[in-house]
Amino acid sequence: MVTNRPRLDFSEYLPYLINRVGWLLVVDFGQNTLARHRLSIAMWRVLAVLANDGGQRQVDVAARTSIDVSTLSRVVTRLVKMGLVTRTRSATNNREVVVRLTPKGAAVLARVIPHAIALERRAIAGVPAEDLRVVRRSLRRMYQNLASSAGISERTAAPLLRRSAASAASSSRRR
Known part of the structure; x- marks a missing residue:
């Protein structure tokens, strides 16, 4: 008996291909660069967004990094303890928290960004x-x-x- 089951060529399935590339990038960058600075991928994304866009409301950082708000709160707490960011109440709305990169955070990024760029160049070679x-x-x-x-x-x-x-x-x- 022949059944007409749906078929999927996994080697051509776009979500699989994207995930494979992403996984290798995360593993390489995490182990070879971020670990030296005691950073996670989530921490890196927060620092990079703050470096590009300046101080921002924590909710906006969550949106830009695709990190859910409760997880981001823990990530920012860790970054504050490491001295890489500051977290203060907004001057215009006491319910909002603004996160800013510190000079120490900027210095760490200055050492990490060249590795991120080099990894991207390796990935896109050819x-x-x-x-x-x-x-x-x-x-x-x-x-x-x-x-x-x-x-x-x-x-x-x-x-x-x-x-x-x-x-x-x-x-x-x-x-």
Whole structure:
């Protein structure tokens, strides 16, 4: 008896391919760089976002890093204890907490970022620039599709989508 079971070529299944690449990047970066600084991937994401965007409300850091608010609170507490960030009440709203990078945090990032860039370069070696633009644009679109279907707010998804639009505009100006 022949059954018509759904088939899936796992080696071509996009979520699997994305996960494989992501897993190798996380393992390499975590073990070879972040561990030396006693940082986790979540801590790295918080520091990187603060370095790029300056001091922010903790809820906005959660949105930009894709870390849920309760987990982020623990991550920020650890970073505060390490002296890498400060956490203060907002001057405009006492219920909001603002997180800022400290000079020590900036110094750690100055040592870590070159390794992050080198890892990305290793990962994309041999991939043509146009293909990379398509991959980045496609991944942002996939994120937007999934965020929308999952009911994730525009405010939460907005930082990634703004970068997508800025990248596309920059790319078209170079042509």
